[in-house]
Amino acid sequence: MNTPIIATLRPSHLPYLKELKKAGMTIARLNGSYGTTKWHNQTIDLIRKEIPETSILLDIPGRKLRLPITEIIHVKKNQVINLPIPNWIPDQTHIIFDDGKLSGILRKKIGIQFEQDGQLHPQIGMNIPGVPLQGPLLTAKDHEIITLAREKSVNWIGISFIDDPDVIHTIKSLCNIPCAAKIETSQALCHLEEITKISEMVIVARGDLSVECGLFNVIKHQKQILKTCQQFKKPGVVATGLLSLYPPEQSTIADIQNAILDGASYLLVSSDLPEGKEAITRLQTLRKIIKAL
Numbered sequence: 660m661n662t663p664i665i666a667t668l669r670p671s672h673l674p675y676l677k678e679l680k681k682a683g684m685t686i687a688r689l690n691g692s693y694g695t696t697k698w699h700n701q702t703i704d705l706i707r708k709e710i711p712e713t714s715i716l717l718d719i720p721g722r723k724l725r726l727p728i729t730e731i732i733h734v735k736k737n738q739v740i741n742l743p744i745p746n747w748i749p750d751q752t753h754i755i756f757d758d759g760k761l762s763g764i765l766r767k768k769i770g771i772q773f774e775q776d777g778q779l780h781p782q783i784g785m786n787i788p789g790v791p792l793q794g795p796l797l798t799a800k801d802h803e804i805i806t807l808a809r810e811k812s813v814n815w816i817g818i819s820f821i822d823d824p825d826v827i828h829t830i831k832s833l834c835n836i837p838c839a840a841k842i843e844t845s846q847a848l849c850h851l852e853e854i855t856k857i858s859e860m861v862i863v864a865r866g867d868l869s870v871e872c873g874l875f876n877v878i879k880h881q882k883q884i885l886k887t888c889q890q891f892k893k894p895g896v897v898a899t900g901l902l903s904l905y906p907p908e909q910s911t912i913a914d915i916q917n918a919i920l921d922g923a924s925y926l927l928v929s930s931d932l933p934e935g936k937e938a939i940t941r942l943q944t945l946r947k948i949i950k951a952l
Contacts, residue, residue: 660952662919664945665716665896667929670694672938673702676709682942683949687713688817688927691804692720693782699804703811714814716839719801721819721826722792723843723867724785726756732779734761741770744785747793755786758866758899759874786870796826802833809834815860820867822846824853831857839896842884843867851884855891862927866899885922898927902941905931907948915948 663685666672672679676687687706689699699717706713727743734740748754750767756779763771797805808816817839818826823846827838837859840847844867847854855861863884869877881897888895897918904911918926928945932938 660919660949662923662949663925664942664949665898665925665927666932666938666942667927668702668706669934670698671935672932673705675936675939676706678936678939679942680710680713682939683946684713684942686716686815686925688716688718688929690718690929691800692718692723692725692819696803696807700807700811703807703813715811716815716817717804717808717811717813718817718819718841719804719808719830720798721801721821721841722794722796722798723820724787724792725782726779726785728779728781728783730781734773734775734777734779736773736776739766739770739772742779744771745793748787748790752787752790755788755870757783758786759870784867786867788871792820792822796829805830805833808836812836815839817841817862819864820844821850821854823850824857827854827857841867841898842880844871848872848880848883851887852891855887855893858893860894860896860925861888862896862898863923864898866930881918882921885918888924889922894924895922896925896927897923899929900931901926901928902931902945905941905944907944912948912951915945916952919949919952 664683665686665688666684667688752765754765755762761775761777763773765771816836819841820843821840839860839862840854840858841862841864843864863881865877885895901915932941
């Protein structure tokens with residue numbers, strides 16, 4: 660097998676672009692939720708200079724909730740912390756942070772009471788399963804990233820936290836760039852066929868999907884999404900947690916190879932890609948697992 664790899668780049672990876680390409684990176688992914696638009700602009704220029712044959716996937720932040728803090732906050736179990744979160748979230752809501760690593764109950768008058776020890780990092784993801792998201796389909800930051808994507812003619816634009824096809828239609832009216840739809844919510848699963856039909860790529864975003872739809876349901880949904888992609892002849896991407904255990908154990912290898920056998924057209928690594936030069940070895944290992952099939 661020769662399944663291509665999508666690698667999410669961070670600042671520490673930029674000195675090693677050629678090495679990452681050689682190790683197996685087919686598409687370079689930039690996450691618009693992090694960093695400034697200026698940084699993404701400069702990074703696209705650097706990719707085009709250093710590895711010009713590499714495609715670029717640029718994600719817009721979308722409607723995913725993120726914690727707007729600027730420094731790491733250490734929390735203890737049962738500690739109550741007052742955090743800047745949207746005021747439309749109902750009292751007593753169960754809020755999940757960082758794909759389930761931390762969680763707490765919102766006590767409107769005093770803050771969030773945490774259920775574990777841990778750390779809150781700047782712009783960490785927040786999930787509130789069962790609570791409909793509010794606000795515009797596209798944020799001001801989304802419009803910035805879409806404008807940049809159009810100006811730089813990136814190869815793909817990634818769309819997070821889709822509930823239905825409306826946001827894809829809106830983005831297609833703003834730019835003529837292939838859309839990669841991330842399936843992360845139960846609402847998106849309800850509209851899976853419609854979303855797949857109008858997208859050029861579909862991503863099984865297993866981190867948020869496990870939080871929104873239940874950890875034990877992820878593989879079932881992964882198979883459903885990949886089967887739908889095959890039905891409509893669209894590339895399907897399996898993302899998140901592919902190499903969270905490293906060195907890889909038997910279960911890790913089986914997860915990766917089963918995703919390919921189920922029809923994944925690409926594999927996407929993000930937080931499971933370490934900082935700096937270590938990312939090269941991680942991609943080489945992933946490539947070895949793929950080629951063993």
